[in-house]
Amino acid sequence: MSAAYHAFRQHGDHISKFYITTPIYYVNSVPHIGTAYTTIMSDILARWHRLAGDDVFFLTGTDEHGEKVAKAASANGESPKEFTDRISVKFIDVWKKLNISYDRFIRTTEAEHTKTVDRFVQLLSDSGDIYKGEYAGWYCVPDETFLTELQLVNGRCPECGREVKWVKEEAYFFRLSKYKDRLLEYYKSHKDFLSPEFRSKEISNRVEGGLKDLDITRISVDWAIGFQPDPKHYIYVWIDALTNYLTGIDWPDGEKFKEFWPADVHVVGKEINWFHSVIWPAMLMSAKIELPRKVFAHGWLTVAGEKMGKSKGNAIDPVQLADKYSADALRYFCAREISFGRDGDFSEAKLVERINNELVADLGNFLNRVVTMAEKFDGKIEGEPELEGKLDLDGIRKSMDELDTLSALDTIWKFLGELNKYVNDKAVWKLEGKELSNALYNLLEGARIISILISPFMPDTAARMSEQIGVKLGTLKDCKFGEFNGKVSKKGFLFKKVDTKA
């Protein structure tokens, strides 16, 4: 987010809008730790902006067309419709478990979406950017899968190892090549568009190398949206998937579209960065629709140092983790351990380490010791703010504007450290009367502020914290020392220490 935007928001009560999207997930497999990572990070950003008072729209959903889905369905003895209905619910369930606060869950099989695709194709066509040509490529007949030269393994299908066939078929193309210069121009004049910065370089370099027109239809695929101008053709992936961001806010005439477009950030994995940074903007230019403000490509997770994959059998189920350690612990880990944008490593041992050291020892223990002392005290808790200067709220804001959750949490934990230190330095347990009241005032106000600041990361923990302090969970505006008027009541630990000896 730009400095200008930031300054703007700090003046007066103007409410900014914030439209954030995750990729839509392909339903041929259930959510794994990688999918969960993308969605959790997006949710944290969405919640942060709500906390800051922005009007937020957060979109996620599932990508449900394609031959692989049709195949998976028939392998299960189901129709594609039955299959996608069933699997998409699994995604919804997982997001519920992980406390994902999306505003809309879109499915590309919705009737609304077909309308979007039809209109969108019409616009591209109106701009003269669609033409009929011939697609040629490798095709695995039994798998019904199109393959690129590079995907082949020893000239055979990477999935089943069988021979592939060189096929040619009539297809419609989008004039992607036409947009090379305009794209490069756009990247240049909108420095924040592609991030992190190194991705921007990566994309610019590749675009400079030239763009090939893109085949957008197929004949031999039929679990897909029809191509209106020529009914024997079907839309092949690109347009179908990318336009979900428009359908999600009721393009072209809906109120939501008017309020929320352009998207403020498309959060994507690095593997689909190309589609969002090149193909999508080019198509939007062709359709004469404003471009999104930012495409953020995050890195990938390895699992205990190894690349994750079905064949490796090391795919991690986020639901199991959430059941075992709580969704909040998992969410915290994602935001605290991995530099958003770079590749990171996930391992249960690291997760447990973070839980025991940071969530149990620093945070949970802090609340517990303060609440214990406060409960014993029967006077009125009031005093002078002594710790205000220890909180770098602007620093946290700035970090979050830069999507740097790691340093935002770092700064929050610094403040937490100051609170713990204050307990020791003042030997609060030895104080009495006015002095005790004053110390408790500072500690409880500190705890209250922390509960607000961590709420985007750990909504459940934040709620339980404010409940013990006996105050209503506030927003970013309330992150300053004021009058304390909570009623403290101890209600057990925020996090339980994980036994690592077992």
Add this chain to the structure above:
RNA sequence: AGCGAGGUAGGGUAGUCUGGAGUGCCCGUCGGGCUCAUAACCCGAAGACCGGUGGUUCAAAUCCACCCCUCGCUACCA
């Protein structure tokens, strides 16, 4: 092959664009303090020729050149 990223104490990272004492964070190790608290909290210390070589500069982790190692991308794996 091309393009990109990374190589910073025992491990993991930030800092590099906009050069200025090796500066920070998390874990681990060692010593001390405290006993309100979940064997938690607080303080202090040890530990790094910042991948290598050469160059620019009063000054280089940071800029330039070359080299070595690891990883990724190359057109739907989040």
